[in-house]
Amino acid sequence: MTERGRAALVRDATRLAIGPSALIWDGTALTIDLAETSAPIPRAVRGRVRVHPHALVSDTFSLDANARHRWRPIAPRARVEVALSDPALAWSGEGYFDTNAGTEPLETGFARWDWSRAHLRHETAILYDGARRDGSDFGLALRIDAQGRVTHAEPPPLAALPRTLWRVERTTRADAGHTPTVRRTFEDSPFYARATLDTHLFGTPALAVHETLSLDRFARPWVKWMLPFRMPRAIF
Numbered sequence: 001m002t003e004r005g006r007a008a009l010v011r012d013a014t015r016l017a018i019g020p021s022a023l024i025w026d027g028t029a030l031t032i033d034l035a036e037t038s039a040p041i042p043r044a045v046r047g048r049v050r051v052h053p054h055a056l057v058s059d060t061f062s063l064d065a066n067a068r069h070r071w072r073p074i075a076p077r078a079r080v081e082v083a084l085s086d087p088a089l090a091w092s093g094e095g096y097f098d099t100n101a102g103t104e105p106l107e108t109g110f111a112r113w114d115w116s117r118a119h120l121r122h123e124t125a126i127l128y129d130g131a132r133r134d135g136s137d138f139g140l141a142l143r144i145d146a147q148g149r150v151t152h153a154e155p156p157p158l159a160a161l162p163r164t165l166w167r168v169e170r171t172t173r174a175d176a177g178h179t180p181t182v183r184r185t186f187e188d189s190p191f192y193a194r195a196t197l198d199t200h201l202f203g204t205p206a207l208a209v210h211e212t213l214s215l216d217r218f219a220r221p222w223v224k225w226m227l228p229f230r231m232p233r234a235i236f
Contacts, residue, residue: 002036003233019234028052030075030097034084039232047084051097054078055148063130063138069102069109076117076124076144094119096209107215109133114171118201118208122146125201125208127155127173141173143202156201161210164193170212175200183207190226191217 002019010017014025020035032049053075063069073096080095096117102109113130120143128140141155159180161170165188174180178200187194197208217223 001231003228003231005234008234037232040229042232044086045084046086047082047089049083050081051075051095052079052081053097055144055146057144057148057150059150061140063128064109064132068104069100069106071098071100071128073098073126073142073144076126076148077119077146096124106213107219110213110215112169112212112214112216114210114212116172116197116199116208116210118199118206120202120204120206125153125206127201129155129158129171129173153202161197164188164212166190166193166217168193168212168214168217170210172197172199172208172210173201175203180208189230190223191215 001021004019008019010022016023022033024031024033030051030053032051034045034047034049036045037043038045054077055075057073057076060070060072063071075097078095078097079092081092083090100106109132111131111133113128115129116127118125122145124144126140126142126144128138128142130138132138139155141153143151143153145151156173156175159172159174161172161180161182163169164185168191170193172180180197180199183196183198185193185195191214192212194209194211197210199206199208201208
């Protein structure tokens, strides 16, 4: 997505548009219309994504004591349909949709975090661990059923994952006696990594999506200098 100025933002109760791309909620599904240009090699990205939640979660979680950073797992489980015209690609599968909001930059409030989501037999498990700038830690272990009801669970033990190619440290949680492994890496950047894990959670073998975000790395000037090469910025 292209970074744009304030004038490119249009928002109301059912629609969020940033430049030519938009998200529209009709009460049952979220439609994402994409009209973007990729980076660093310019290429058109055009098409539509439809997110059909199986259930909606109304709970919002504060990630710090002063509620400067808030997170809501809006649709912990959803059917996602992707239809792109440029490039010509289409697929569908199980997905997820959440939102983060805050009143200060993420790197001001946090040093790092690890997050993961796994679809279990009859529920979704979400694990969220991080280190705040004040030296304290936060952690959430949630089990969400098919009706969107959230239960706080006892967090499984911490488990180390291999460092990324950029040497970013990663951790997750897994049932005692089980060692999670990285099945596939989707994104590996100087400050962020996303992968799928083979793991075991709450007594169930699971395939989890995992992400690590290093805000220490993100805050470094050389990383900030590199960002426009990965995420284009509109010039006004």
